[in-house]
Amino acid sequence: MSEVYESLMEGLNEALAFGRGEATGAIVHEVAVPEVDxxxxxxxxxxxxxxxxxxxxxxxxxxxxxxxxxxxxxxxxxxxxxxxxxxxxxxxxxxx
Structure with a gap:
């Protein structure tokens, strides 16, 4: 398999694991949008x-x-x- 394919599969598997709540080492960025009047x-x-x-x-x-x-x-x-x-x-x- 190609290096690109392997990298994509690794990323997809990490995303699936993250979605299941497993620790993946992924960096999560949360943006807080203020309440508005x-x-x-x-x-x-x-x-x-x-x-x-x-x-x-x-x-x-x-x-x-x-x-x-x-x-x-x-x-x-x-x-x-x-x-x-x-x-x-x-x-x-x-x-x-």
Missing amino acids: VAAIRASTGLSQSAFARSIGVAKGTLLNWEQGRRRPTGPAQVLLAVIAKRPSLVSELLR
């Missing part, structure tokens, strides 16, 4: 709920649920909102 972030942009929802690609109802605490943004939406919280002008810069 969606209403405050939107307010800092100066946009209406409709405009802000459109600018980040979500339905207005989704934004309302986030702002009223019925739901919380997760995954990419949470990361995007955390970025906007750090730099509110980003939304208007990208929409130009």
Whole structure:
């Protein structure tokens, strides 16, 4: 077998072992995304709920649920909102 094949198989077997909870020596990087205050972030942009929802690609109802605490943004939406919280002008810069 080729050296590349052996390396790939070793990596795949290590990933499977890690998935089973076995000690593999793998380096794990965890990124903590901060909780976000969606209403405050939107307010800092100066946009209406409709405009802000459109600018980040979500339905207005989704934004309302986030702002009223019925739901919380997760995954990419949470990361995007955390970025906007750090730099509110980003939304208007990208929409130009």
